[in-house]
Amino acid sequence: MNKIHKSFFAAEPGQIVSSNGGKYRITHLVSLDSVFAVDLATNDSKRLRIDSLEPAIAESECVDEAQEGIRDLALYSAGEWADAQRKLQAIKPLLENPLRTRADADAIARQYKVHTATLYKWLRTFQSAGNVSALVSDKRGRKKGTRLLQEPQEQLIQSVIEDEFLTKQRKNPQVVIDEVNRRARLAKVAAPHANTIRKRVAALPTAETLRRRGHKEIARNAYEPIKGEFPGADFPLAVVQIDHTPCDIILVDETHRKPIGRPWLTVAIDVFSRMIVGFYLTFEKPSATSVAMCVAQAICAKRNYLAELDINGEWPVWGSMTVIHVDNAKEFRGAVLERGCEEYHIDLQWRPVLRPHYGGHIERLVGTLTAEHHKLPGTTFSNTAKRKGYNSEAEAVLTLQEFERHQADFIVNVYHQKRHSELGMPPRKKWELGILGDATTPGVGIPPVPADPRRVQLDFMPYFNRSVQQYGLLLDHIFYYHPVLDQYINSTDPENPKVRRQFLVRRDPRDISEIYFFDPYNNSYVQVPYRNIGLPAMSVWELKEIQRDLKAKGILEVDEDTIFEALGRMRALVEGAVEKSKAARRQATRKPKATKPAQKPERAEDAEMVSTASAPAYSNAFEDDPFAQPIKPFDDVSVSR
Numbered sequence: 001m002n003k004i005h006k007s008f009f010a011a012e013p014g015q016i017v018s019s020n021g022g023k024y025r026i027t028h029l030v031s032l033d034s035v036f037a038v039d040l041a042t043n044d045s046k047r048l049r050i051d052s053l054e055p056a057i058a059e060s061e062c063v064d065e066a067q068e069g070i071r072d073l074a075l076y077s078a079g080e081w082a083d084a085q086r087k088l089q090a091i092k093p094l095l096e097n098p099l100r101t102r103a104d105a106d107a108i109a110r111q112y113k114v115h116t117a118t119l120y121k122w123l124r125t126f127q128s129a130g131n132v133s134a135l136v137s138d139k140r141g142r143k144k145g146t147r148l149l150q151e152p153q154e155q156l157i158q159s160v161i162e163d164e165f166l167t168k169q170r171k172n173p174q175v176v177i178d179e180v181n182r183r184a185r186l187a188k189v190a191a192p193h194a195n196t197i198r199k200r201v202a203a204l205p206t207a208e209t210l211r212r213r214g215h216k217e218i219a220r221n222a223y224e225p226i227k228g229e230f231p232g233a234d235f236p237l238a239v240v241q242i243d244h245t246p247c248d249i250i251l252v253d254e255t256h257r258k259p260i261g262r263p264w265l266t267v268a269i270d271v272f273s274r275m276i277v278g279f280y281l282t283f284e285k286p287s288a289t290s291v292a293m294c295v296a297q298a299i300c301a302k303r304n305y306l307a308e309l310d311i312n313g314e315w316p317v318w319g320s321m322t323v324i325h326v327d328n329a330k331e332f333r334g335a336v337l338e339r340g341c342e343e344y345h346i347d348l349q350w351r352p353v354l355r356p357h358y359g360g361h362i363e364r365l366v367g368t369l370t371a372e373h374h375k376l377p378g379t380t381f382s383n384t385a386k387r388k389g390y391n392s393e394a395e396a397v398l399t400l401q402e403f404e405r406h407q408a409d410f411i412v413n414v415y416h417q418k419r420h421s422e423l424g425m426p427p428r429k430k431w432e433l434g435i436l437g438d439a440t441t442p443g444v445g446i447p448p449v450p451a452d453p454r455r456v457q458l459d460f461m462p463y464f465n466r467s468v469q470q471y472g473l474l475l476d477h478i479f480y481y482h483p484v485l486d487q488y489i490n491s492t493d494p495e496n497p498k499v500r501r502q503f504l505v506r507r508d509p510r511d512i513s514e515i516y517f518f519d520p521y522n523n524s525y526v527q528v529p530y531r532n533i534g535l536p537a538m539s540v541w542e543l544k545e546i547q548r549d550l551k552a553k554g555i556l557e558v559d560e561d562t563i564f565e566a567l568g569r570m571r572a573l574v575e576g577a578v579e580k581s582k583a584a585r586r587q588a589t590r591k592p593k594a595t596k597p598a599q600k601p602e603r604a605e606d607a608e609m610v611s612t613a614s615a616p617a618y619s620n621a622f623e624d625d626p627f628a629q630p631i632k633p634f635d636d637v638s639v640s641r
Contacts, residue, residue, distance in 0.1 A: 007131045007344060007455070008320065008448035009055040011035055017053040024048065029446060032432055033316040051301030051318065055451050072504050072518050073343050074336075074463045076136055078158065084135040085205055085342065090114070091123045131343050149196065151496070152189050156180060157200050165201060168214035173201045233271035235444045236434040237321040240277055241362035242268045242294060242332075244286040248370055250378040250396040251403055253585045259393040260585045262380065263400060265407070266290040268298050268324075269365050270317075273431040274420050276365070276411050277317050281404050283586055284541070288334030289509070292460040295324065295337075299344065300453040306412065309405045313412035317431070319447025320344040340460040372410055376403075400589070458506055458516065458525065467491075467500040472531050473517065475505065476543060478560055479531035480515055487521070509540035511592035535564055541590040542567060 009015070015026045017037065024037035030047060037048050076084075090112045094100050102116070109116040125134050149157075160179045164171050177194045184191035210218050233239040244266050250259050264286055267279040278298030280290050297305070302315040324341060326332040328350045341348040374381055378396030398406070416428040423430050437443030450456050466473050468488040472481030493499040504518040506525070513535070516525040546566045550558055571591065577584035 009451050010448045011050045011446055016056045018056045019048050019052050023056050032435055050449055051303045073339055073459055074504055080136045082203055084132050087122045087135040088132055094123055132345055133343055149192055153192050156183055157197055166212035170213050173198050236270055236272050236431055237319055239271040239323045239325055240268050240321040241325045242291055243362040245366045248373045248380045249376055250392045251398055251400050252396050254399045256579055259396050260582055266294045268294050269362050271361050273434055274427040275317055275431045288337045291332055292337050296457055296460050299456050300450050309408055311409050315412050321346055323347045323349055325349050336462055343459055461506040464505045465502040466505050467502055477558055477563055480528045481531040482528040484519055484526050511537050513537035537592045538567055539590050539592050
């Protein structure tokens with residue numbers, strides 16, 4: 001199996017952890033968010049917050065990890081990922097049944113045509129790692145299931161499966177074999193053996209195959225994991241619903257305190273307890289970006305986030321949810337979002353068509369939050385009749401950051417603490433009962449804590465594949481460089497020397513002045529800044545606006561100089577119009593801050609490398625954007641190659 005990358009660790013008695021530079025052994029669970037632990041150096045007992053703990057890793061493990069390698073999610077092929085998903089489907093009944101027996105395992109093993117010991121091995125691997133990528137088979141050596149075909153052959157098989165097998169015509173595997181042979185002759189590549197093609201067809205996920213071949217009802221009835229009115233929400237984080245809504249309030253910019261417009265809210269609720277597990281505010285229209293940012297906040301601990309907003313209160317919610325339930329709208333779909341959810345064993349489900357009751361919990365929550373917005377200055381109320389005689393823009397006083405602080409404060413200190421009519425108790429109390437239990441009902445235990453919150457953010461960031469040239473990396477006509485790239489200049493694919501080697505790059509759309517290069521030698525990310533570090537920081541939104549403008553003007557030859565000259569003109573126009581135009585003030589919010597703190601390196605030995613790659617304090621002729629968004633990680637989750 002792959003070297004295991006542990007995404008989460010459980011705060012359990014006996015666990016060795018680190019906190020603020022010290023090593024401790026947990027002795028007791030005290031509450032939802034704290035434990036008693038013994039300092040291994042002094043033998044003193046201390047109370048520690050769970051969200052301040054990190055897994056203590058031995059030095060030997062760190063060396064082993066570097067040697068074995070931990071691949072990024074985007075580096076797994078479709079075949080490898082399908083194989084891991086097949087194994088997950090096999091062990092899923094065992095994961096969901098704490099009272100499972102050997103007979104249960106034997107029956108599943110027969111169904112999947114593997115030995116029971118193999119099934120238990122998959123189960124142990126997944127439970128140890130907490131992520132699906134641990135189930136990807138190791139490529140070293142000739143093992144059962146190893147794929148030896150060249151990439152053109154794999155692509156050929158996959159294309160024929162897509163075109164001929166996964167259709168409502170329901171063609172049989174022999175048709176796929178014949179078509180693969182025909183296309184192989186045309187492409188002048190060696191045709192794969194018929195048995196190899198049959199194995200690729202057999203390895204397809206059963207539920208998805210049924211849906212694509214026109215059997216949606218059969219797939220839903222046989223494989224949909226939640227049944228009933230709303231279903232499966234029997235414990236905390238079993239089912240989380242996410243939705244968007246425009247907020248009924250006008251906000252102002254921080255510099256001129258003039259109206260900008262209405263923000264959008266993306267919010268996630270735990271159906272079992274009605275606790276809000278995450279939210280995201282923006283002036284941009286809803287997209288998969290908003291969902292991804294909301295999911296990342298939901299998975300990670302909130303202590304630092306509340307501290308940034310200067311909010312006194314507790315939000316003891318973290319961990320990977322079992323199911324995320326969303327609307328069928330296009331903004332809830334995206335390749336990066338879907339694979340990120342798969343990695344953390346999150347079942348991303350879309351609301352069934354014509355079943356509006358499936359979204360009832362999130363819609364009632366949105367109504368509660370909207371009612372609170374109506375109490376604030378600048379509210380638009382719910383309709384024009386109620387707004388009659390009230391000038392929303394003239395009364396507006398709150399900035400986006402001030403509104404976000406109010407929203408978080410209301411969630412933590414009012415909504416979570418107030419009695420919920422359907423629950424008969426506050427959401428915080430229901431959450432606590434579900435986690436810790438009481439004299440009559442057992443709890444599920446404190447959810448495992450994300451071992452590396454930054455890795456969670458990276459797993460949801462948009463990614464690209466690029467080759468390293470003498471000038472460094474080129475992304476959207478912008479050059480990036482760091483000395484770590486030198487060793488990979490003009491390198492070729494290890495499996496095909498005739499092809500340039502492609503490297504994984506991720507980007508935070510809020511500030512593209514640096515990108516994250518996945519160094520395959522160190523198995524870690526390095527922050528790579530602009531090659532010309534004197535250029536101003538820019539967001540993806542600004543870049544897209546520039547690209548649209550240049551295309552409209554018929555400018556087809558685009559390079560880095562053209563882009564940044566256009567950026568200067570655009571920002572100058574925005575600054576000139578910002579006092580008069582709401583659109584200009586909204587555009588100003590898209591400009592990233594000129595400086596930002598260095599990101600925490602993924603491993604200690606990368607600290608020096610990352611610090612040298614941090615974005616510099618750019619000096620330019622434009623004023624800094626006053627908007628400081630507390631939710632930082634990532635945005636557009638579309639994949640570009």
